[in-house]
Amino acid sequence: MSIDDAREKFQAYLAGRGLRVTEQRLAIFKAAFAQKEHFTADVLLECARKIDDSVSRATVYRTLPLMTGSHILREVDIGSGEKFYLPAGTGNTQVAQVVCEDCDRIFEISAPFMEWYGSTVSLKLGLKPVSQRLQVSAQCIAYRSSGRCPNRRKS
Amino acid sequence: MSIDDAREKFQAYLAGRGLRVTEQRLAIFKAAFAQKEHFTADVLLECARKIDDSVSRATVYRTLPLMTGSHILREVDIGSGEKFYLPAGTGNTQVAQVVCEDCDRIFEISAPFMEWYGSTVSLKLGLKPVSQRLQVSAQCIAYRSSGRCPNRRKS
DNA sequence: CTGCCTGCAAACTCTTTGCACGAAT
């Protein structure tokens, strides 16, 4: 999905519920699609402000659900306190996240088997699967050899 | 792993770092292993207080890392705000959690087929896999038919 | 007497919400 497709999808989503395409929402949209990695709400705010410095934290948090709701963004929770977001590629719900234990950096890899895993497992319980996510915790090379990950963000 | 093994493991862990086996820690330990489902810090506190009413919230939060650190408890974050815990079975790092969308109840199923995938995927990135988790969001039968899950905890 | 352990309350982090003003239709 190109950024233009995403934009169209987003605007259609907003229009469909009588919501407006404001400067702030647009700035947040652009900021989101300018990211090169998974990003947090905080990073998004910072980046959106470079485009339009009137953007507030509240608006970022109010816009994120609109973007995930229109399926142009995917939310990824690796259980580290803050949530991560990522532009949603072409229906790639079949993705595994490999997370470095030390730096919390997220690598995505396609996992075409996941859906089958999910259904198999859910059906055993008589539940209807809705979505599934495979998260692998791992240690990057640098962390394993030096005991410290070069991309470390925390503490 | 039996509860006695767990206790031994826990005490060894504490002893190994000059920490003491106090009444409170023991009460929290017992409370944890008396649970029948995944439990939260809050539930654990409540339950531990029935054993020793001097247990405080702070001590629960300080003891949880000791128990996960000694590998007698596993932490499960389903991205719902609060973390869940579960007595760790025999080294089952290959586990799938099926979470009901409505009531957040967690069902665990061993998923041995996941293992090869995690390794494959991590090696592609040069990372060493440590553990992996498949989380499936699903709807239970009651929720699907009545629109409301009988075990609903939230809102 | 040194150092671990505790409860209490305050602090913290990330996110959500109430409110009043401003803007679009």
Place this chain on the structure above:
DNA sequence: ATTCGTGCAAAGAGTTTGCAGGCAG
């Protein structure tokens, strides 16, 4: 006018931490 959108600041939820006193070795 009416409805939507915004920033600000306060509120929330879950978790962590500083502190002073208590207890063990």
